[in-house]
Amino acid sequence: MLEIEGLTKRFGGVAALDGVRMRVSAGRVHVLPEENGAGKSTLLKCLSGVHRPDGGAMRLGGERFAPHDPREAERAGLRFVHQEINLVPGFTAYENAFVGRPYPRRRGLIAWRAMRARFAEVRDRHGLDLDLDMPVGRLSVAKCQIVEILRALMDEARILVLDEPTASLSQSEAAMLHRVVRRLAGEGRAIIYVSHRLDEIFEVADDYTVLRNGRTVGEGSLKSTTREGIVSLMAGEEIVDAAPEVHHRRGTPVLELSGFRPAPSRPLVDITAYQGEVIGLYGVVGSGRSTFLKAAWGAKPNASGRIAVNGNAMPPAGIAARLAAGVAYVPEDRRNSGLIMQHSVLDNVVLPRLETCRAAKPLPLISWRKARAGARTVLARLNVRYRRLDHRVSTLSGGNQQKIMMGRWPAETTRLLLADEPTRGVDVRSKAEIHGMCRRLAEGGAAVIFVTSDMEELLALATRILVMAGGSIVLDTPNRNVTRQSILDAVFSRPGSTPTEALGGAE
Amino acid sequence: MTFLSRFGTLVGLVAIIALFSALSPDSFAKPSNLVNITQQMSLLAIVALGATFVMALSEFDLSVGAVVSMAGIVSVTLFGLGWGIIPAILVTLALGFCVGCVSGFLIATWRMPSFIMTLAMGTIVGGATFWISDGATLFSNIPAAFRDLGRGYLLGIPVLTLWAVAATLFALLVLDHTELGRRMLAIGGNREAARLTGVPVVRSTVWAFGLCTLFAAAAGLLLAARLGSAHPTGGNGFLLQAYAAAFLGMTAFRDGQANAAGTLLGAAIIAVVANGLTILGVPNYLQDIFTGLIIIGAVLVRNIARTSP
Incomplete structure (x- = not known):
């Protein structure tokens, strides 16, 4: 027909x-x-x-x-x-x-x-x-x-x-x-x-x-x-080449989750992320990856369980505590929950780092001179192409927008980066630059957890691979001798399993 | 942003002033009348500047009119109880601030629509004001020193004008030069994006609504001082005009964002139109029609300027 x-x-x-x-x-x-x-x-x-x-x-x-x-x-x-x-x-x-x-x-x-x-x-x-x-x-x-x-x-x-x-x-x-x-x-x-x-x-x-x-x-x-x-x-049959070098020596734990429930009626998740790790979280749409990441960021009010960053216990929900501990988050949907599209490039870059733009330390007054200078430095380091700082951020390309979302967090103090689909809809060059950012953060002693639906990216960037299905971690392995086949086997390995009810959230 | 979309509304104000000056050069264009206009617009400007904070959040506070009325009644009642000027003013301002904080808190935590929440709050405040005053206009026991806050001149400038200038500077400072102000605008731009970027949404929302009704209470005090009396619904007329001014202001200077300078400009347009038409002998209801048409016109011009590259 x-x-x-x-x-x-x-x-x-x-x-x-x-x-x-x-x-x-x-x-x-x-x-x-x-x-x-x-x-x-x-x-x-x-x-x-x-x-x-x-x-x-x-x-x-x-x-x-x-x-x-x-x-x-x-x-x-x-x-x-x-x-x-x-x-x-x-x-x-x-x-x-x-x-x-x-x-x-x-x-x-x-x-x-x-x-x-x-x-x-x-x-x-x-x-x-x-x-x-x-x-x-x-x-x-x-x-x-x-x-x-x-x-x-x-x-x-x-x-x-x-x-x-x-x-x-x-x-x-x-x-x-x-x-x-x-x-x-x-x-x-x-x-x-x-x-x-x-x-x-x-x-x-x-x-x-x-x-x-x-x-x-x-x-x-x-x-x-x-x-x-x-x-x-x-x-497909393919040989994965150039898998990233795996850190055999694990640093201290950056993120510890035990008995952590991202949302009611979701399965419990236990994960520990160590310094220097770039963890790729893979799974089909609806597997609960985004919900998990959002909950780790403290943005799910109904999350429960134990979560600690750098050894300090955090409330299961609450972004402020994460911020203070040096956690950074990049949401999946840059249009609706990432950037404020109708605001300027400057406003968007400065938003999570307003404290660094103070005219004088004790007062929450902004020095726009400092803010502009700081934003220019950030954008130059990220290699973002823009014409003027006060143009709307929506006039930039997707790749440049994504680089802004990643790079506007103060890198010096970031201990843990949670990035949801950081390279979706992004050109090849920006993708490589974003991968570079993740690696540099990890080399600097931070941990990175990224969600991806792109198998190539998973195998190319992650030092450790987690696979999620129905809200549970079904595979946790260093990125060595891992093939597309073994990952898909894990994704589909649970016949009869059903993704639990779609709970709010991006997925 | 093109010149037209940034400064079109300002050009409009200049054109309106030029028009009235041409039509009645002897009365409108006199310097004393122009000074008079700044005094006439001052209370509206203060209420509208307060409304600008919640407009920055892309929310509304419909209780501002009732809070203006309440502030007058509460302060005059306190004078009647023998309170001093400064304690009475501070308590009234604190009360005004709290009204907005309560609205803001419920709106932010329970996700109440601000329209409904503040409509209800305004109704409650209005009822309480009637209760306190027994529905009567209060005009006894008002100290002369208090009345001076709303009348008289300093260096040849009406004090009310000076209060409005101070309010404008304060609103400019908060919205453009503090972390709180930038966070309010971020929430107004995209609440979820702001929240996920770590903006303390509840705290910022409470502040914005608190500042909004604080400004309304200040305007209510000045109104009572100027009139030497307080009426339980005396401030209700400010509600619509304040939002008209703030909406006009969003068409100026910034790309569709609430901003203090724009709001002042909006209040000026409304005041100039009212003053000019009164001098020309045009009845009140026609003034309202003109004001409405100007708002529609300003938004149209802005949208056309924005869509044409």
Whole structure:
């Protein structure tokens, strides 16, 4: 039904898609086993008309398919159910189903009964169980997924794309969803199913396409492959060269966590980070990495357990104590929680180091002369390209913004750097510079913990590798003789395990 | 930032002054009238400068009008109880400061919407003010020395103008030259980013709301001193005008940020329009219409200046 051939898409100099091939047939469930950054989200955005591909062709039912915008994709019969739930909590299921669609009218007013009846008919046609009159805010996550799916099915859908639909479902809820998906395929639709849970892939899907670095590296029927086959396709065969030199001699502990719970109903985490270590924290999206890092920074009010920095106990929540102890934090989402985009470069650089810009030590008065001079020094050291200090920080490139987020913390006093995806969406040169910053900090006796979804980066930068799945550390190893394969094995090693409920936070 | 987006509002004020000067050269453009305008705008400027602190946080404090009224009633009541001038002033200012601190604390810790929280706080303060005063205008027992704070001249300049200058300098100092001020603006720019960068959000928010109502209480004291009386709703009219001035101020000098100099400029525009139209014999309600149109115009010009490169 859907044929994709040689699809490419570049962002700047980076090829997000570089020759994707995919064949999706009617009546079958087609799975895209997902590894972070393989190109899946770009592919879905090309399908939904958000991005325009740079090359290659898509054909739908034999006809050329090149949607300019999401409406056109919708008219062609594609429906998307995104990972995040996008419902109005105070509306009932049927009211939600009509958001963005013309409401049925009766004498100019909304025909509530007709609306409800239409939705009930769709629900019954697909044999689903759902309370129509409950506001969706009071439904379980699984039921909300069902509402999302029914919304997508309100008018005839030829292809239904489900993006990680089970990411936050329990085992039994996931099983129910699988039955729904099988039935929808049985009615002749094509289903594209994105999942990072290898255990469910074999349960629900017929065919697969594996992407790696934006390229199709394997496709076919799941009947003729195995779990190990898929994992090795995702991992690729490659020799990791130039793994960083591992410090055999461990320094004193910088960060000690014991019985630390980043958020209620998350598993306990015990980690000790030593001086000179660059710890890479890997895991799929939703594994709890960001929540963990944020909690270590003291920004999760419900964290509990024991945490000490340089031997001094800290409250489980509270940023001020971390700051005083020389901890620094770089959040994942630089646009919404990192920098203040509409403020100047100067304001953003100076914010965490206001104390260093005082006109006279005892008074909290700022000397702007000192602040400007200090900011210029920082920016020069970081090799940030900017035109004027009072230009908005949003006018800088992503790489320069990221370097500012890392480098504005006073390096002399930083004992521990917590960086969440420090190089996402950053050009190669800035990436190398950011890696350099991490290494220099570690050489200076600090510890660095960074979260990454980029396997290459993990293997190239980390001296020690931690893998997180479902909120627990499932692998803790020095970066020696580690391969992509062994890391992915750890990520997917727990069949039947489900990521605990998606808790607030970036992931 | 282009010249227009930075100084457009200032150019607007100059144009308005030029227009009124041309229309009534004998009365508007007289130096004594211009000095008079600085006095007329002074209390509005002080309330608006206070509001600038919470606008820096991208929040609102709707209790400022009620706090202005309260300050007058409380101080005059204390005089009636035989209190001295300085203790009465200090207690009134402290009370004003506390009103904002309570609002700010609840807003910061419980994430109450500031609009609702301060609307409720303003209602409470207004009710308490009525209670204290029995709804009556108070004008007895006001010491002459207190009245001098709001009338009279120093070196030929009205004292009220001097108070407004002092308030402007203080607000400028706090917002642009203290860590507290920069933190307030950071919170206003992006609360979550500021929090994750280690900005003490609760403390900064409490300070901003406290300073806001402190300024309102100061304006209330000066109002009572100037009038020689206190009315339980005498300050309520300042609320909307103060935010009008602060919004006008956000269109000037800084890229859409609350700033003290801009707020002063906004207050000046409102005062000049009121004064000029009164001299021309235009009725009050038309003045309000003009003020509203000027605010819309200023924001439009700023947005156009910003979008065109």
